[in-house]
Amino acid sequence: MSIILKPWLLLISLSLCLSSLSISGAAGAQTAEEAQNGDRPEAMLIMDFSGSMWGAVNGAPKFEVLKDIIDRNFDEWSQSLNLGVLAYGHRRKGDCGDIELAFRPGEAQSRTMRNWMTSQIPVGKTPLGNSLVTASGYFNNKGQEANLIVLSDGIESCGVDPCQVIRDLQAKGAKMTAHVIGFDLNDRDANQIRCIADLTGGTYVGANRADQLVDVFRKAVETIAVKDDSAEKALRETLEKSLDALRETAEKLDAANQRAATALAGLAAADAEVASLKDELTTAQDELARLNSVVQKQDATIEELLAALKDCEAEVARLTAMLNDAGATITSQAAALDLANQENEQLRSDLENGNGTLSEQNSKINDLTQELADARAAADAQAAALEAAKRKNDQLSSKLEDRDATIEGQDAKIDDLNQNLTDAKSSNALLTDESERLQARLDEALRNRQLTVSSLDFGAFHGTNEPVDIAALVAERDSYLATLQVLRQNLGFILDPLSQAQSIANSLPDEANPVVVPIELNEVLVLLAPGVEGELPDLQWTLRGTSEQSISSRNFGSGSRIPLPNVPGTYQLDLSLPGYQTAVTFENEPDNPSSRREALNIGRLKLELPNGQTGIFFATITDSEGTEVARRPIETVGTLYLQPGLYSIRSQMENSVDELEVQIYAGKETAVPMRF
Known part of the structure; x- marks a missing residue:
């Protein structure tokens, strides 16, 4: 009987010892984590700083609305989550590699977050797929599931399919849950990024106003926090059930040991063997402690190697960015040369037409x-x-x-x-x-x-x-x-x-009854939108009806008049500017002369060189559909009148090129300093 019980006693003792070490080690690690992060789950906020964030919501640029919401609510969110920040499109134009892990989870405080947000300006593209890879990699390298909150006002613009990115990461074993916020998206664009949430078990919610965006952020934070609490509760219940089973097993083992002890109470050899087993257990514990020390040293060495590897990766990224910048400079110079050639050809054509x-x-x-x-x-x-x-x-x-x-x-x-x-x-x-x-x-x-x-x-x-x-x-x-x-x-x-x-x-021969024919004024009075005054040197108007004429009017300002012919009938007045066209149909009644008022629904765009700089630069303006509405040389300051909407401006001065987007509002002047 003693020969049968000895292996079981050794196995049970070692199991209890290892369980004790594992539980105590986990408890120690949890205590350190709680001391640093307040026992909160980790999540990563992926923020869009692409150029389209200049668009307006509630009368203000979208990125300004986002800054205000984060500034007012970050402290509240931090009570539930250790929130990190990953941003893209905030440093360089046209660079699909402009992705930065600004804050790791738990690093950002309200003040540091406010200072960082204040310094950011949307200028770049939308590398949404690669941003998901970066955020997922951060958590997976730590052996954690990635909790992501993705905010974007547009779709992927760097040629990567974010939905396929999610599938590839999951195929490699990555675990993640992404809650996607579509900020001022139309239905077509929303459907293209909704799959990110669907594939990861997250939620997709659209927000078109500032108050909606606050509610959506709060729900995403609460969802992640509640999910973590549920997982912790389930783990605790599992551990309690395991402990109950272990206690029951221990009780059974105690009963068996008691029976064995009673049966072997008189055997001195059993006592000696038990003492020997104790010595062996002590030796095993010492060996286990030595192995743990070796493992800790190896872990430290691995951490050092990983840190060195990250430094190498950072250096490679820096060199790659330098190469990309050099390539972009060469491309912009080639584009500038092409633009100059096109302008010369246009000027030559205009001169020939003018002659x-x-x-x-x-x-x-x-x-x-x-x-x-x-x-x-x-x-x-x-x-x-x-x-x-x-x-x-x-x-x-x-x-x-x-x-x-x-x-x-x-x-x-x-x-x-x-x-x-x-x-x-x-x-x-x-x-x-x-x-x-x-x-x-x-x-x-x-x-x-x-x-x-x-x-x-x-x-x-x-x-x-x-x-x-x-x-x-x-x-x-x-x-x-x-x-x-x-x-x-x-x-x-x-x-x-x-x-x-x-x-x-x-x-005249009828001296007693001379005839006097009064002259009445029959005209169209063209006004600019309220709040916009000045001249319209590019206005073209064409009056079509019984007779037709087309006159190019220079220095055409607010309150200018277009006289009507002394012939009744239906007339159409076509008015056009670069980026603006309108047509007005009306009945001309010379017997009942009147002054018809037509207001142009336009805004004014002012392009100028900064800091007192003078010179000539070329500006090309396209609308939201990609149609070119104006291209002209501007000396120091230039003014254009456009219908309300979002426009892209590409300007060039010598070898410098600037690209940006601007929103034009009716009856308002939008001043844009060039960045050469």
Whole structure:
């Protein structure tokens, strides 16, 4: 019987000893961890600092909203979790390797977190897949399951499929749970990153406002904390059940030992053997202690080797970043050279087109000059004829005194017409010179008409022996009025004052009932959005309807007027700027003149060199769909008017290139300093 019990006693003693060492070692490790981290679970917050975080939520950039939420809530979250921070896109533009473990779990305090967040600016891309690899590696290297909170306002932009990354990590044995927060994402982009949560057993929640983002963060923190408490409770219950089973086994062993002790109480050899076993147990314990010491030394050596390996990896990463920066510099210089060549080609093309347009304009000016010269010759001929009539009228001045009062009244009406024509002329800045010439010729025509009427009256009532060629004078008058009408049509003079003048001239013989035709202003008043004032040198407008014309208006500012033709009908007014187009359809009623107001829903973008720097840089602006809306050289400061939306700006000055995104708001100016 003694031979059978000895191996069992040795096995039980060694098992109890090892169990005691394991439990005491685990308890010691847990005590140190609790002292450092407050017995809280660890989690990693992956934060998006890509360029799209400049977009607005609640009237402020998204990254500013995120900073404010973390600053106000980090202390509360830290009560439940030891929260680490991994960020991407916050240091370099266009670098898919811009990923940084800013704080390990438990390192960040509220003050250090606030200082770090304040210094970060979104500039880069969205390497979401590689960020998941980095965060998972941190936990898996420690033999822990990775608890991740992923915040992103966009999808992967570095050519890596984050869903496949999760599958590959799980195939290698990595354990993780990712709770994904889609910050201001549309449904299409949300579906592309939802798989991160689905594959890891986490949750996906979208947040489009600041208050929603606070609630989503709080739920993610609580979910991780509750999960850890549940796991700890389950482990505790398992340990308690194991201890109960061990106690029951120990009780059974104690009973067996008691029976064995009773049976072997009289055997001195059994006592000696027990003493020998005790000695062997002591020797085994000493050997175990020695082995534990050796293992500890080996662990320390392994830690040193791992630290050296991390230093080597950091040096390799630094050299890789230097190579990437050098490659990016070469690429940007090549792009700058291509852009300069494109600008030169565009300028050469614009110069050639400008020369062709100038030739056409010179030809039109020559034609118009010839028409005006012909009209001037006709007017000179009629002036000579009227001068002869004047000499005849001078001989009969005593007979015309009764007519003076009537003529003075008609002169007053003509003066009113002249004043109306002057007002109309001031509203049409493009045809000021032509209007003045037509005004002078109209005055001369009216004076000749009055003299002709006087001649007719004298010949009819006083029987002069010098007959007046009435038909010739009427023909000259009609020819002159027809010439003025042609000039009016060619010059596009919209208010049609010559037809009004002709109506008044035809009514002059009826001295008792002179006709006065008022000139009413029918126009479209173009206004800028509230809060935006200034000039619009790039505005193009086209009026389409019964007649069509297209005029490029320079220095077109808030409150500028577009006169309407004196022809009724349905009209369409097209207004366009780089990055903005609108069309307005309306009924033109000359009999009911009005001033129609149209406000342009635009904002102003101001690009300028910083710190008093001067020079010329080239700016290319594209909208959110990737369509180029403007490209131009700017000297020190430039202003563009754009419709509201998100735009990408790429500017180049010599060998320096700057790229950024900016949000344009209606009625507001957005000033952007270049970073050369």
